[in-house]
Amino acid sequence: MFNQQSLELLVTRSMPFGKYQGRIIADLPGDYLAWFARKGFPTGELGELLALMHEVDHNGLSDLLVPLRRKHGC
Template sequence: MKPEDLQLLVTRTMPFGKYQGRLIADLPGNYLGWFAREGFPQGEIGRLLALMYEIDHNGLNALLAPLRKNTPST
């Protein structure tokens, strides 16, 4: 993991699927769990989904709150 990855979780949106357009940090745990069971996609999106799964699974979502405050609204 790179430190910048945490910032990407609160700025990058899901590019495909049922939750297309939703911030990766806002994806539901059961959706992230499905990827964990079935396999994460290749590349950056897969890396970010895997990271978000670990954060969510371990109850560490509060770590992202300070990053959300520093994210400009669109």
């Protein structure tokens, strides 16, 4: 699921609920993403994006998002 569109959604889509409601998914803390990884990601697109962001964060690949952040003014 590492495609351009999904990566762009990480820097443009915000968390719709919870403690970090309104925060861009790419800006969610690693421990919050790890909590979802342990407890289970939500179903649907949001869950897929959170799982992708967890993989990006866990594997130290956040630099992949820098050009996308610039492109979208984040």
